[in-house]
Amino acid sequence: QVQLVQSGAEVKKPGASVKVSCKASGYTFTSYGISWVRQAPGQGLEWMGWISAYNGNTNYAQKLQGRVTMTTDTSTSTAYMELRSLRSDDTAVYYCVRDNPMTTVVTLYDYWGQGTLVTVSS
């Protein structure tokens, strides 16, 4: 069965970086993409960006440009999301989601990771 298993909760200080992993199983990793969505405590959902595990193409939210990097390791079927220069308003649950490998227009979003809580606090 398809599963996306994310790394555990993190506590970081302002200005630090965090790297969240998302290990996929139950499907051919390189036939899909991965999107990342975050949710601040008690708030709505925010799209962060997309990476194709097929060809490595990325598309990041403009507001995160320069601070976020999404990568994949096809040898381990794992996607990564690194966020730098953390601020208190980056405190959120971060989700990886299975997505289309070729385009951001036609989405899949059929399988989600369990979420990773990242807390940014001094």
Next chain:
Amino acid sequence: DIQMTQSPSSLSASVGDRVTITCRASQSISNYLNWYQQKPGKAPKLLIYAASSLQSGVPSRFSGSGSGTDFTLTISSLQPEDFATYYCQQSYSTPHTFGQGTKLEIK
């Protein structure tokens, strides 16, 4: 960025009721509209994609309609497990913005 506005923000209803949630886009998004259900402490779950296509495994009491800027999610007969928060999301252009959510509560 395309703004997605859901209404109402919250809704009280009873088991068996028919419920409709609306989502309006700030510009035309064709049918690139998805609906999700989220329960506390859980990841969102895809219900409807491409405005009106039912995701595999989702009960048929859920349906979606609309095109352009105005969309609706309808639950034909509420079940106890349907009480949750619902979000719409456009994928017409990045960033893929979500509505603010509609919290469906038991009356």
